[in-house]
Amino acid sequence: MVAETVNSIYLTLMNSKNQTSKKTLEISFDIQVKKDLGNIVQVKLEKQKHLINSPWFCKHITVQTPSGDCCEFPCYRWLVDENEVMIREGTARLPQDDTKKQRKIELESRQKIVRWKECSLGFPMRIDGKMNELPKEVQFDIEKESAFKRNFGKVIEDLVLDKIDGFFESWKDIGDYKKILEHYNIKNTLLVNVIQDWNKDYMFGYQFLNGCNPVMIRKCTKLPDKFPVTHEMVEGCLKRGLTLQEELQAGNIYIADYEILKGVPASSSQRYLTAPICLLYKNNLNQIVPIAIQLSQTPGQISPIFLPSDNEYDWMLAKMWVKSSDFIVHQLVTHLLKTHLLAEVFEIAMYRQLSAVHPVYKLLIPHVRFTIAINAEAREKLISEDGVFSKISSICVDGMEKLIQNGMKTLTYKSLCFPEDIKARGMEDVPNYYYRDDGMRIWEEINCFVSAVVKIYYVSDKTVQQDVEIQEFVKDVACFGMNNSDSFPKSLESREQLVEYLTVVIFTASAQHAAVNFGQFDWYGWIPNSPSTMRKPPPQKKGQVDMKYIMDSLPDRGCSSEVLGTVWALSQTQENELFLGMYPEMYFTEQPVKEAINTFSKKLDEVTNIIKSRNEELTLSYFYLSPDKIPNSVAI
Numbered sequence: 001m002v003a004e005t006v007n008s009i010y011l012t013l014m015n016s017k018n019q020t021s022k023k024t025l026e027i028s029f030d031i032q033v034k035k036d037l038g039n040i041v042q043v044k045l046e047k048q049k050h051l052i053n054s055p056w057f058c059k060h061i062t063v064q065t066p067s068g069d070c071c072e073f074p075c076y077r078w079l080v081d082e083n084e085v086m087i088r089e090g091t092a093r094l095p096q097d098d099t100k101k102q103r104k105i106e107l108e109s110r111q112k113i114v115r116w117k118e119c120s121l122g123f124p125m126r127i128d129g130k131m132n133e134l135p136k137e138v139q140f141d142i143e144k145e146s147a148f149k150r151n152f153g154k155v156i157e158d159l160v161l162d163k164i165d166g167f168f169e170s171w172k173d174i175g176d177y178k179k180i181l182e183h184y185n186i187k188n189t190l191l192v193n194v195i196q197d198w199n200k201d202y203m204f205g206y207q208f209l210n211g212c213n214p215v216m217i218r219k220c221t222k223l224p225d226k227f228p229v230t231h232e233m234v235e236g237c238l239k240r241g242l243t244l245q246e247e248l249q250a251g252n253i254y255i256a257d258y259e260i261l262k263g264v265p266a267s268s269s270q271r272y273l274t275a276p277i278c279l280l281y282k283n284n285l286n287q288i289v290p291i292a293i294q295l296s297q298t299p300g301q302i303s304p305i306f307l308p309s310d311n312e313y314d315w316m317l318a319k320m321w322v323k324s325s326d327f328i329v330h331q332l333v334t335h336l337l338k339t340h341l342l343a344e345v346f347e348i349a350m351y352r353q354l355s356a357v358h359p360v361y362k363l364l365i366p367h368v369r370f371t372i373a374i375n376a377e378a379r380e381k382l383i384s385e386d387g388v389f390s391k392i393s394s395i396c397v398d399g400m401e402k403l404i405q406n407g408m409k410t411l412t413y414k415s416l417c418f419p420e421d422i423k424a425r426g427m428e429d430v431p432n433y434y435y436r437d438d439g440m441r442i443w444e445e446i447n448c449f450v451s452a453v454v455k456i457y458y459v460s461d462k463t464v465q466q467d468v469e470i471q472e473f474v475k476d477v478a479c480f481g482m483n484n485s486d487s488f489p490k491s492l493e494s495r496e497q498l499v500e501y502l503t504v505v506i507f508t509a510s511a512q513h514a515a516v517n518f519g520q521f522d523w524y525g526w527i528p529n530s531p532s533t534m535r536k537p538p539p540q541k542k543g544q545v546d547m548k549y550i551m552d553s554l555p556d557r558g559c560s561s562e563v564l565g566t567v568w569a570l571s572q573t574q575e576n577e578l579f580l581g582m583y584p585e586m587y588f589t590e591q592p593v594k595e596a597i598n599t600f601s602k603k604l605d606e607v608t609n610i611i612k613s614r615n616e617e618l619t620l621s622y623f624y625l626s627p628d629k630i631p632n633s634v635a636i
Helices: 100-113 142-163 176-181 190-197 201-212 232-237 242-252 312-352 361-370 371-381 388-392 397-410 419-425 434-457 459-464 468-481 495-517 520-524 547-553 557-570 589-614
Strands: 008-015 020-025 040-048 057-065 072-081 084-088 255-256 277-282 289-293
Touching: 008 057, 020 547, 040 057, 040 072, 072 084, 072 547, 100 242, 100 312, 142 371, 142 557, 176 557, 190 201, 201 289, 201 312, 201 434, 232 242, 232 289, 242 255, 255 361, 277 459, 289 312, 312 361, 312 371, 312 397, 312 495, 312 547, 361 434, 388 397, 388 557, 419 520, 434 495, 459 495, 468 520, 520 557
Parallel strands: none
Antiparallel strands: 008 020, 008 040, 040 084, 057 072, 255 277, 277 289
16 A cells, blocks of 8 residues: 555455455454455455545555465555455466456446547547546656656746846857756766767767667668769768769668658748758768758759858758757657657557456556656647647647658558667668667567566467457557557467567567657757757758858747756656666566566666676767666656
């Protein structure tokens, strides 16, 4: 129990014949039963409120029989108002090995509470209900609520300080952006290196590999017709004495194409969007550096190709435009759509289709903690019409909807399989791609853990096929959550398919979210490095940009302060955060699964040590995928 109550709580023990013994519970208690009830298969908790309604949380119940045997009843549920909770004995059971009637009643009850709702046309489905209407189990607990309010309270406090100091004008010089960092402790952080080298080409290119959005870059073996870069344009950048065509064939050319932004409307308040294309080159130092940038999808006289050989202001602004576009795609597609909204889909389907005694329910429940709640907060505070993102970026609500719709067209189940995504982008052998290296280690360990658990309960592929709840779970994800997507499986035929599917769910909610979320303050804290908005249109000719034009293009003082506070708050973990491999709430009661969890935790410790040793040799450490820094779920 974690919350005391002034209401009456009743516990009823029930055997397989529904013989019962009902007792009123105190804070600590023993129940003496006058007759032998035999095997206790479930318990019923009831709450009766008095003058004050006091919700009550039950972790678990242990029942010891006269013979000394113990039965565990994991609960982790709230009793709210005058309701009752039926708790099954904790042994995980597949539906084909259990009482169908009990599971049907349980799931029908859940499906009335956890309902699908269309968010916007073309979006993944969401949960039906506002924050205060959600089931208490999916809401923030007291500690999480306090941490969330405290972090965003700091943002508001810092904004008030900036208003007092009159910081709502354009900055005069790049160095002025340091003024808003005075509220934050940036010593011994990656941000210090970013401030120092943000305008160098190596730092620009490095972020495509290990920054906030390490999924846009792909190997380029043939230039698209819409991006007519010639050898003569980039000859001075190619250091191996090869032609551009030869470098393409050798696998040394990469591309980041923001076509997903084409046709997306900008906000109407003198803010601008474009859909740039950036060509990158692996040089002799194994650095990825930019060699050509086009600030639209349509080549021509009013869309020149900017080069490192151009004057410093043209090239600086072209890179800023790429990073501004990257900021928006990262926040709304890579981050929001492909981790937050996806994790919510998996969570809703889990609650609707899997009984609490299903082993997959027990496996996934730690990885959906607070996800529905944080998404409800995001819809209200971040991506609403008057939300933070509308204020700090170049995109309005209509633009957000269009961009996420575009993102949904590129989202496939296979793209969520980490090794498949790396292979599809041709990124298997690029050096210093720590996101790939660490991600592959985490994927492998999650996959091994899931495989061990699956083999405990599923003795064959036929067992998977006969599991009606698992089949309904994946069907619910594809047909409802993902709007009848043809790219998501609607059934699973083998243990191997089930292991991969569950690995996708856990990896997306834990590692992938960590990789694209917790670096925001490091990479976005220095505003010129990744401007959230551009206040001047992209240049249509070369040689017309000066420093004043650049400063007038970058976010103003008020916007900068709000961006900084937001990315700081979004980069914070909770004080009592549960990281990957930490499962203090033991939903599983069987020893083989507990052993699998212990093995998983030890393997993750080994990965943490490998990453730590690697980072000691690096100037720019990469730690977002260190297991000791990966929360179990999407919770911020």
